[in-house]
Amino acid sequence: MPSDEELLARSRDGDAEAFTLLVERYQRMLFTIAYRFLGNTEDACDAAQEALVRAFKNLAAFRGQCSFKTWLQHIIANVCRDELRRLKRRPTLSLDNLLETGGGFRELSAGKVTSPEEVFLTREGEDRLHRLIQALTPEYRVVVIMRDLQGFSYEEIASHLGCPVGTVKSRLSRARHFLRQHLVQEREHVAGLGVYMAKGGEGR
Secondary structure: OOOHHHHHHHHHOOOHHHHHHHHHHHHHHHHHHHHHHHOOHHHHHHHHHHHHHHHHHOHHHOOOOOOHHHHHHHHHHHHHHHHHHHHOOOOOOOHHHHHHHOOOOOOOOOOOOOOOOHHHHOHHHHHHHHHHHHHOOHHHHHHHHHHHHOOOOHHHHHHHHOOOHHHHHHHHHHHHHHHHHHHHHHHHHHHHHHHHHHOOOOOO
């Protein structure tokens, strides 16, 4: 199997088949990241396509300062941030407000969840976490996705966002606290529902 570097070199020389192989290699990753940012399949598909178009147009400018995969991750993050700014899609509560009010997240699904990381162990849990991430405002959403899902360092995220590392760490801490708090609340709600059902639904 040809390496990314080989395919990139061939793509720069006008080999369309080589770029198609790169697309096939990374299109699922791009869609997954876009879906985390944008929250629906149609917009995620459009964003992934736009990221590939941008990558193709800028192949000559890519000098291998990072891996091709990392470069694509930066591109898709930029595309999604642009899209969020353009659409201003839905009214998004501030993180402070969500933390104070409890946010109203009460998914009825089984499983014991104690941290955002554990929630990825089940499909149902992943769906819950995805919906919670969508509740975050863009500035908090982007640091969670870039750090916890894409694996960028604090310094890389700060450079990407044009803000101090301390700001990245603060936003990430608050976003993780919000996610953890609501996942634990869901766990407790499900546990309470189980007790209620085991007693035959008192008051019915």
